[in-house]
Amino acid sequence: MAEETMQAKNRAVLEGAVLVARETEAAAVLLAAAVPEAADFLRRELGRGHRVLAARTDAGRAPGDGEIVVLPQVRLRRRGRAKIALLEALAAGQLRPGERVVIISGNGGNGDGELDTVAVVDLVHEEELLDGEADAPLTTLAHATDPAAFDALLNLCVELGHEGREGKRVGLLATLGDHEAVLAHSHPIVLNPFEGHPEDERCILNAPARRALREFSGMDGAFVVREDGVVLAGGRYLEDVSPDAEVPSGLGARHRAAAGVTAATHCIA
Structure with missing residues (x-):
């Protein structure tokens, strides 16, 4: 991992996200930003206790990529990128209704560059993040x-x-x-x-x-x-x-x- 090239701000956000994931006992961490080295950092720091999903627009895989969530190749705002990444992961069975997820996102039209946001989403109580409505039938996605x-x-x-x-x-x-x-x-x-x-x-x-x-x-x-x-x-x-x-x-x-x-x-x- 090219840690020496990682921005200090990004490192601070990632370290905070690792702490949040551990303290909240989240099942997974979703990186909804195009910062390739960040996924490696998270996997190393969190180990096998948490799943790390990386959202990106490139469907190609390389050894060591881990779990990825492929997004549409259009520019999306921070919230839109996170919402679509959650939906894709739920539909693919990478996330399950009832789990707690830590989402990391950043600024810019496509969420790339700088990381600045860490959010905890409980897929039992916060379905409104996805569609504006509480108690949405998320299980439908998987079945x-x-x-x-x-x-x-x-x-x-x-x-x-x-x-x-x-x-x-x-x-x-x-x-x-x-x-x-x-x-x-x-x-x-x-x-x-x-x-x-x-x-x-x-x-x-x-x-x-x-x-x-x-x-x-x-x-x-x-x-x-x-x-x-x-x-x-x-x-x-x-x-x-x-x-x-x-x-x-x-x-x-x-x-x-x-x-x-x-x-x-x-x-x-």
Whole structure:
């Protein structure tokens, strides 16, 4: 590890995080910042008593990397990077509902450079960090979907929100998992553009399907995706199922529809 090149401030933050992880008996430490030498420091100081997860945008692995959480290749603010890293780790089974996690993040649009924040997140009591709502069904992430499908869909949504389509910002409403219940709670408002195509051409793990979703992102209605990543339908109107809690201020009809169908079924929208 290139400790001699580590900034004094970063070292101080990491030493503080190690102390916090030990004192709070955290199960894991999540490094949500692009400071490569920091992960090595944490693994050495914490030993085998704590899992260390490092979030980064590069999916490539090298010997000794340990557990990594791959993030979308877009610039994210500190909170957004931490939230997506938590979701990815939960979906992949690297973190589990009920665990306590220490999150280390930094300033800058992509959380790189300087570390400045250490937060303790209890995944029993602080689900609002993820979606603004307490008592969110985090267990759904681990049981309702395939981690690779969740990762592919989340990445696509983040990229669309950041880059848009043809230079214009667009939104995308998609459900993942429990497709039979979702179809029962919805009806078509346009012809289904995915009907009749082979499943491998409709699987979001493959680039052609992701490109198709991007092209159809301006379509009214929701996309219904099976738990393994196969897109079953587009242009579905979701029934007005009221979510269990109020949708946070500033969010719109799509967010309310997503919250409602997630509450009414075992999908993730």
